[in-house]
Amino acid sequence: MFSLVYKSVLATNLSSESLNNMLQKARLFNREKSITGCLLHHKGEIIQLIEGDETEVKSLFKKIQKDKRHEKIIVLNTEENLFRMFGKWSMIYTNINANNTLTYQEKRELFNTIYHSSDVSCVPGISKLALWKEANLILSS
Numbered sequence: 835m836f837s838l839v840y841k842s843v844l845a846t847n848l849s850s851e852s853l854n855n856m857l858q859k860a861r862l863f864n865r866e867k868s869i870t871g872c873l874l875h876h877k878g879e880i881i882q883l884i885e886g887d888e889t890e891v892k893s894l895f896k897k898i899q900k901d902k903r904h905e906k907i908i909v910l911n912t913e914e915n916l917f918r919m920f921g922k923w924s925m926i927y928t929n930i931n932a933n934n935t936l937t938y939q940e941k942r943e944l945f946n947t948i949y950h951s952s953d954v955s956c957v958p959g960i961s962k963l964a965l966w967k968e969a970n971l972i973l974s975s
């Protein structure tokens with residue numbers, strides 16, 4: 835199971851409606867290709883984890899990199915895992931904003947930790963894996 839995590843910044847003129855439309859299409863595509871993952875959004879900053887077959891993930895990421903709806907795309911981590919972390923979701927989306935009152939603090943901290951965590955690493959990072967497991971837990975609650 836191959837996973838790729840990147841961060842980016844959304845185009846400033848991107849409406850939440852366009853983002854939702856994009857996500858609907860993305861989920862259909864991902865389901866078809868057995869790709870799962872998680873998209874965190876905090877004030878225009880994005881972190882996405884995509885997992886699945888390595889060829890499929892890399893080919894999807896090539897398209898995502900060319901997408902004009904975001905910029906400043908930086909790969910944070912790629913790794914081979916035994917299991918899917920987001921197996922239940924073709925692409926779970928969370929906008930971490932103050933309206934998500936219950937776990938807002940937790941989610942914001944998590945987002946900041948991952949977003950500002952170390953540079954590109956192709957070596958499996960145990961701490962990063964732990965972070966995503968935590969994200970998985972928080973997003974499920």
Ligand SMILES: Cc1cc2nc3c(=O)[nH]c(=O)nc-3n(C[C@H](O)[C@H](O)[C@H](O)COP(=O)(O)O)c2cc1C
Nearest residue numbers: 856859860861863864880882897898901903904925
């Ligand atoms: C932040 C962000 C995340 C995206 N995530 C996915 C995704 O998980 N799956 C997907 O099929 N498209 C995703 N897309 C859309 C792709 O960039 C692209 O538009 C889509 O794969 C269709 O590409 P095509 O028109 O070249 O076939 C995402 C776009 C953005 C801006």
